Each structure stands twice: as structure tokens, then as C-alpha cells.
Amino acid sequence: MKKSKNFIYLSVVIIIVLNFLTYFTELNWPYYLLPLLLIMIPLIYNENLNICLSKKDLFLGLISSFLFITPFMIYKIYSNSKKTFILPDEAQIYKILLNSITEEFFFRGFIQENIGNNFKGNIITSFIFSFSHLPALIFYNDPFAILTFFPSLIMGWLYIKTKNLIPCILFHFLANTAWSAVR
Numbered sequence: 001m002k003k004s005k006n007f008i009y010l011s012v013v014i015i016i017v018l019n020f021l022t023y024f025t026e027l028n029w030p031y032y033l034l035p036l037l038l039i040m041i042p043l044i045y046n047e048n049l050n051i052c053l054s055k056k057d058l059f060l061g062l063i064s065s066f067l068f069i070t071p072f073m074i075y076k077i078y079s080n081s082k083k084t085f086i087l088p089d090e091a092q093i094y095k096i097l098l099n100s101i102t103e104e105f106f107f108r109g110f111i112q113e114n115i116g117n118n119f120k121g122n123i124i125t126s127f128i129f130s131f132s133h134l135p136a137l138i139f140y141n142d143p144f145a146i147l148t149f150f151p152s153l154i155m156g157w158l159y160i161k162t163k164n165l166i167p168c169i170l171f172h173f174l175a176n177t178a179w180s181a182v183r
Contacts, residue, residue: 023135038102042110061167065174100172122156
């Protein structure tokens with residue numbers, strides 16, 4: 001059953017406002033509340049989150065990750081000779097995994113599923129996803145924050161193809177790990 005568009009957009013506004021609060025203030029509660037809401041909203045308001053350990057879907061997630069992340073990594077490493085490749089430590093891996101799971105639950109499992117698991121829904125969801133990364137541009141002067149639109153399109157495409165959050169989470173995790181590994 002599709003949820004009311006007003007509730008979906010209200011949820012997006014709440015998430016984006018909390019995201020800005022985590023950057024803009026020294027308050028700790030938005031930082032802890034944000035991942036909780038990213039998981040709780042879809043769990044409470046969706047009857048079914050599409051999570052399935054399918055070999056075929058895992059393979060598609062891995063192949064997509066390899067095809068889209070590898071060229072980016074090669075470019076990022078070789079475009080600047082001062083860049084190094086350092087695997088994230090355990091705490092960073094945990095944070096990356098938590099972000100990948102919570103964001104995919106919310107953006108693919110809730111927003112894209114309810115707006116429409118189709119091309120148009122993917123575009124709208126990817127725009128919202130990239131907008132939610134705007135604080136990194138504003139507060140850390142990270143121009144790549146807005147470019148999250150493009151990996152989001154791939155995660156959305158994976159969700160359209162598989163109706164399964166696992167390949168999306170896998171791609172998201174590997175993309176974020178690769179991004180944080182090159183410094």
C-alpha cells in the first residue's frame with residue numbers, strides 16, 4: 001500500500017533538518033536520532049522491506065560495484081599523485097556499514113518504494129539523496145557531496161532491477177569504503 005505523499009515529503013524534511021542540525025549545532029541528539037529515524041520510519045510505515053539474500057542479486061550488486069566504482073577509484077588515485085590508498089579502520093567500517101544500511105532503508109526501501117520503483121521514482125529519490133548530503137558541501141566545502149546523485153542512481157537502478165535492498169546496501173557500502181580509502 002502506497003503511503004501519502006505528504007507523509008513521505010514530511011519524513012524527508014525531518015531527515016534533512018536533522019541532518020543539518022548535526023552539522024550546524026553542537027547538539028549530540030540529532031546525530032544519534034538521525035540513523036534511528038532512517039531505520040524506524042521505513043520499519044514502522046512499510047509492511048514489508050524487501051531484504052533477501054539472493055545469490056543473483058548479490059552478484060548484480062558486486063558486478064555493479066566493480067564496474068562503477070573501479071573507474072572512479074583509478075581516476076581518483078591517478079589524478080593526484082599525493083593521494084594514497086588506506087583501508088578504513090574498524091570504527092570507520094562500522095560507521096560506513098551503519099550509514100549504508102540506514103540510508104538504503106530510508107531512501108530506497110521507503111522513499112523510492114513509495115514514490116515509485118521506476119525511472120521517475122529513482123530520479124526523485126536520487127535528487128533527495130543528494131540534497132541530504134548538502135551539509136557536507138556547505139560545512140566542509142566538499143563539492144563531491146552533491147555528486148552523490150550519480151551513485152544514488154545506480155543504487156536506485158539496483159533496487160528497480162531486484163526489488164531487494166541487499167544489492168543497494170552492498171553497492172553503497174563498497175562505494176563509501178572506496179571513497180574513504182583514498183585520501
